[in-house]
Each structure stands twice: as C-alpha cells, then as structure tokens.
Amino acid sequence: MTVLAAHYSHWVAIFLISAGMYILIARGNLLKKLIGLGILQTSVYLLYIAPGKLIGGTAPIVAEGFTLYSNPLPHVLILTAIVVGVATLALGLALVVRIREAYGTIEEDEILERD
Amino acid sequence: MKDDIILRVVAKLTMPFMLVFALYVQFHGDFGPGGGFQAGVIGAAAIVFYALIFGLRAGQRLVPEAVVEAMLAAGVLVYAGVGFAGLALGGAYLDYFVLDHDPVHGQHRGIFWVEAGVALTVSGVMLKLFYMFAGRGSAE
Amino acid sequence: MEALIIHVLLTAMVVVIVALALTRNLFSVVVLSGIYSFLMATVLVALDAVDVAMTEAAVGAGVSTVLLLGALQLVASREAKPLHRPFLPLVVAIAVGGVLAYGSLGLPAFSDPQAPIHTHVAPRYLNDGPRETGVPNVVTAVLASYRGYDTLGETVVVFTAGAGVIALLRRRRKRPEEKQRKTDKEEKKA
Numbered sequence: 001m002t003v004l005a006a007h008y009s010h011w012v013a014i015f016l017i018s019a020g021m022y023i024l025i026a027r028g029n030l031l032k033k034l035i036g037l038g039i040l041q042t043s044v045y046l047l048y049i050a051p052g053k054l055i056g057g058t059a060p061i062v063a064e065g066f067t068l069y070s071n072p073l074p075h076v077l078i079l080t081a082i083v084v085g086v087a088t089l090a091l092g093l094a095l096v097v098r099i100r101e102a103y104g105t106i107e108e109d110e111i112l113e114r115d
Numbered sequence: 116m117k118d119d120i121i122l123r124v125v126a127k128l129t130m131p132f133m134l135v136f137a138l139y140v141q142f143h144g145d146f147g148p149g150g151g152f153q154a155g156v157i158g159a160a161a162i163v164f165y166a167l168i169f170g171l172r173a174g175q176r177l178v179p180e181a182v183v184e185a186m187l188a189a190g191v192l193v194y195a196g197v198g199f200a201g202l203a204l205g206g207a208y209l210d211y212f213v214l215d216h217d218p219v220h221g222q223h224r225g226i227f228w229v230e231a232g233v234a235l236t237v238s239g240v241m242l243k244l245f246y247m248f249a250g251r252g253s254a255e
Numbered sequence: 256m257e258a259l260i261i262h263v264l265l266t267a268m269v270v271v272i273v274a275l276a277l278t279r280n281l282f283s284v285v286v287l288s289g290i291y292s293f294l295m296a297t298v299l300v301a302l303d304a305v306d307v308a309m310t311e312a313a314v315g316a317g318v319s320t321v322l323l324l325g326a327l328q329l330v331a332s333r334e335a336k337p338l339h340r341p342f343l344p345l346v347v348a349i350a351v352g353g354v355l356a357y358g359s360l361g362l363p364a365f366s367d368p369q370a371p372i373h374t375h376v377a378p379r380y381l382n383d384g385p386r387e388t389g390v391p392n393v394v395t396a397v398l399a400s401y402r403g404y405d406t407l408g409e410t411v412v413v414f415t416a417g418a419g420v421i422a423l424l425r426r427r428r429k430r431p432e433e434k435q436r437k438t439d440k441e442e443k444k445a
Contacts, residue, residue, distance in 0.1 A: 005258070006364030011356055012265040018352030019272045026344035031281055031330060035288050035323070039272060042295055042315065046265075049304050054373070055257050055366040059305045060393045061147065062385045070303035071377045072393040076402060078307050079394070080409045083152055083237070086314050086322075087416030090244050093326040094423040097251065100330045140309075145390045148305035150398065156313040163321060184421075191414050194407055209403045219389040226390060226399040229406070236410050240417035241318050247424045248325030 009050040016043030028108040030099065034092045041085045045078045126168040133161035141234050145223075151230040155237030163245050171249050183243050190236025197228045257301065258365070264298045280333060285323045292316035306394045 020043055023036030052071035060072035096106055103111050141154030166174025198209040206213035211225030268291060275287040292315035299308035363370035380393055380401070390396040398406055 003360075007359055007362070008262055009265060009365050010359040010362060012269060014352050014355045014359060015269060016272055017355065018348040019276060021351060022341075022344055022348035023276050025347065026341035029281070031323075031327065032284060035275070035284060038288065038315075038319065039275070039291065042292070042311075045307070045311075046295065046298065049299065049302055049307065050365065051363065051370065051372055052304070053261075053302045053366055054368060057303060059148070059303045060381065061305075062381065062391045062393060069381055069393075071372055072380060072397060073372075073377055075304050075307050075394045076397045078304070079152065079310055079398060080405060082307070082310050082314055083409055084412050086319055087240075087413050089319055090322055090416050091419050091423075093248070093322055094420045097248075097326055097329050098423055106330055144395050145392055147392065148309050148394075149392075150306065150395050153306075153309045153313055156310075156318055160313065160317055187414060187417050191410055194410055198407070209407070211400060211403075219387070222388040222390070222400055226388070226395070229399050229403065230395075233406065233410050236414055240413050243417050244318075244322060244420055245325065247420055248322060248329065251424055251426070252325075252329050 010047065013043050013047035013050065016046065019043075030096045030106040030108065033108075034089060034096065037092070038085065038089055041081070041088075045081060048074045048078055122168050126165060130161055130165055133164065134158060137161065137238075141230065144230060145226065151233030152237050154230075155234040155239075156241055158234070159238040159241035159245070162242055166245070166249070171246070175246065178242065180243075180246065183239050183246065186235050186239030187243060188239075190232045190234070190239065193232030193235065194229055197225055197232070201225070261298060261301045264294060264301060268294050268298070281327055285320060285327060288323070289316050289320040292319065306392075 017040060020036050020038075020040030024033050024040060027033055027036065052074045054068055054070050057068040057070045058066050060069045060075065062069070099111065100106050103114055105111060105114075137154045137158035140149035140157060141151065144150035144154070162174060162178055165177060197214075201210040201213060202208050204213045209225075211222045212218040214221035214224045271287055271291045271294060275284055275291065278284050278287065292311060296308045296312035296316065299305075299311055363372075380397060384393045384396045384401075385391050388396045388400050390400075
C-alpha cells in the first residue's frame with residue numbers, strides 16, 4: 001500500500017505515456033496520431049513535475065510567512081517544453097492540411113496505396 | 116455569428132478585459148504567476164475571440180497581417196538586442212548586471228525587456244497560426 | 256488530503272485518455288483532448304506549479320484546441336476502422352510501460368524532502384534568487400535571468416514554427432497554377 005502511495009503519480013504518468021505511444025503507433029489517421037503525440041508530451045510533463053512537489057509546501061514565489069517551497073527548476077524546463085510542443089503541433093497540422101490537399105485523404109493506409 | 120446579438124454584446128464586453136488581463140499577466144510576472152508566454156497567448160486569444168465572432172475579415176482589419184508578421188520577428192530581435200546591449204555596455208552577451216547603475220536594477224530592466232520580446236513573438240505566432248488555418252478554408 | 260486530491264485527478268485523466276483512444280469521431284477526440292488539457296492544468300495547480308498550469312491551460316486547452324478545430328474543418332474526416340487488429344503496437348506500448356514502471360521503483364517516493372532534487376541546486380535558487388535579481392517569482396527569475404539562453408532558443412523555436420507554417424500554407428504561388436488549370440479545362444471542353 002505504501003508502495004502504491006509512493007509511486008502512484010509515476011505509474012499514472014507512465015500509463016499515459018504508453019497510451020500516447022499506442023495512439024501514435026497504432027492508429028492510422030494522421031490527425032489522431034498528432035493528438036497521440038500531444039498526449040505523450042503532456043504526460044512527460046507530469047512525470048517531470050510530480051517529483052518536485054512537497055506536501056505542505058507552496059508555489060515557488062518567495063513571500064512573507066512561507067518557509068517551504070516546491071522545487072522551481074522542473075517548472076522552468078516544462079514551460080519551455082509546453083511552448084515547443086505547441087510549435088510542433090502547429091507544424092504537424094500544417095503538413096496534414098497539405099497532405100490532405102495533395103492525396104485527398106488522411107488515412108495512412110490509403111496514402112501509402114496512392115503513392 | 117455576428118448576427119447573434121448575445122454573442123456580439125458579450126464579445127464587446129469581455130474583449131477589453133482579456134486584453135487588460137494579458138497586460139496584467141505580462142507585467143506582474145515578477146510577483147505572481149505569469150510572464151511573457153502566458154501574456155502572449157492570452158493576448159492572441161482575445162483577438163482570436165474577436166475574429167471568431169465578427170468574422171476573419173474584421174479580425175484582419177483590426178490586426179493586419181503585416182503587423183502580425185512584424186510582431187513575430189520583432190520579438191526575437193528585441194531579445195537578441197538585449198544581449199547585444201549587454202555586450203555593448205561592457206559585459207558578456209545577455210549580461211544584465213551592466214544594464215543599469217545598480218546590478219539589481221539592471222536585472223529588472225533586462226528581465227522586463229526580455230519578457231516583452233517573448234510576449235511579442237508568442238502572440239504574433241499564435242495569431243498568425245490562427246489566420247493561416249482559418250483563412251485557408253474560406254479561399255477554397 | 257492534498258495527495259488524495261492529486262491522485263483522484265490523475266485517475267480522471269486516465270479515464271479521459273482511455274475514452275480518447277477508443278473514440279473514432281474526430282470532433283469528439285479534439286474535445287476530449289481539450290478536457291484532458293484542462294484536467295492537466297488542474298493537476299498542475301495541485302502540484303504547486305502555478306506558472307506551468309497557466310501556460311498549459313492557455314496553450315494546451317486554448318490554442319491547441321483552436322488549431323486542431325481549424326485543421327479539422329479543413330480536413331473533415333472520420334477515422335476509419337483499422338484493417339487489422341493492432342496487436343503488435345499494443346505489445347510494444349505495454350512493454351515500454353512495463354520497463355518504465357520497473358525503473359520507476361528506484362525513484363524517490365512522492366513528496367520526499369530528502370530526495371536529491373530538493374537538496375542539490377534548488378535551495379541556492381530559492382535562497383539567493385530574489386536577493387540577486389530582485390524578482391520574488393523564482394520561476395521567472397530562473398527563466399529570464401539565470402537560464403536566459405534557453406529562453407532565447409525557445410523564442411527562436413516559436414518563431415521558426417511560425418515561419419514554417421507560413422511557408423507551408425502560403426497561397427500566393429497556387430493562384431497562377433489554378434488559373435492555368437482552369438483555362439486548360441475550359442480549352443479541353445471547347
């Protein structure tokens with residue numbers, strides 16, 4: 001039971017990572033693949049930030065009356081990662097729109113047949 | 116959507132609040148949660164909201180494409196310019212300590228301009244992405 | 256109590272993702288991904304990551320959903336039923352998840368004050384950051400001042416994405432070809 005409480009957040013993040021990976025690999029629709037990639041990225045953020053939390057602490061903004069702060073360093077890395085993730089999504093969506101205009105479909109099997 | 120009176124009135128009432136909130140998040144990023152990225156996205160969301168309700172043409176009249184593309188590039192130039200200002204005033208690249216008479220004031224000035232550059236670029240990119248995706252369908 | 260709230264929210268996220276993997280209507284998939292981003296932002300607030308939560312809510316649930324809907328109205332399809340059972344990807348995903356879960360047993364427990372993450376570099380930033388930079392928000396101080404180069408790189412990445420989308424979706428070159436094709440079609444009919 002204590003092992004479950006100690007590692008539940010890690011295991012949920014790992015389950016979300018494998019679910020995102022499954023959607024990315026198994027589904028043929030390009031748009032759903034991109035959403036799976038987004039889920040994979042978001043669950044990695046969770047895996048990164050969860051260890052920085054201290055129960056009883058507060059947000060890392062130094063103020064009077066608070067002594068225990070959660071760790072600010074993962075927050076900085078993940079801020080950059082979120083913005084890079086949306087940049088990747090935007091470029092991927094632009095490519096999907098062009099593929100649809102060129103091939104008429106966004107299913108991976110049909111595109112490989114037509115090529 | 117601009118024929119629906121409820122949407123029109125609500126959009127006109129909430130858009131100023133969204134823009135002011137974007138500026139608040141930008142300038143209070145030092146004292147609370149916030150900073151350049153969040154402010155840029157909230158500002159772009161306000162303009163996207165306007166363009167969704169009143170049409171893409173109205174949105175592009177409000178913030179023309181040329182202005183958005185200029186904002187995109189200007190943000191990166193401002194950020195790099197702060198670095199070169201540090202070089203010109205005698206320190207290393209992106210050194211904030213030399214930007215003012217006092218190291219702590221120099222940090223304040225450096226962080227202010229850097230966050231302004233980031234907010235410019237991010238809001239320009241988000242708005243441009245919306246214009247590209249929304250504008251492509253109507254032309255076909 | 257805090258840990259209980261976090262764990263309940265994490266379970267809700269698992270339910271949303273399972274529903275997303277099984278749905279084939281692409282509009283529902285986009286809405287479910289927006290719900291997932293909002294739940295993620297709530298979990299991040301519960302984990303005391305307030306800057307990250309604001310960015311995730313604005314970017315993940317706001318801009319991402321708008322872009323996905325914009326692309327969806329240009330693409331307008333429904334996901335087709337898969338031709339063969341996805342056995343191999345399921346095995347690969349479960350194998351990767353299993354190996355990662357086995358590796359995570361060596362990680363420190365959730366919210367352990369003696370974990371190395373809290374004793375190495377973080378106390379220096381928390382103690383000296385506001386004094387050296389004059390900014391109480393340690394995340395902004397680290398992002399804009401101590402790790403300023405990384406933020407410059409990130410701004411350039413966002414700029415590159417915008418430039419890339421402009422290059423991909425510009426319409427100016429298509430018009431002469433369209434006019435040429437239209438005149439060719441009219442000549443063929445005549």
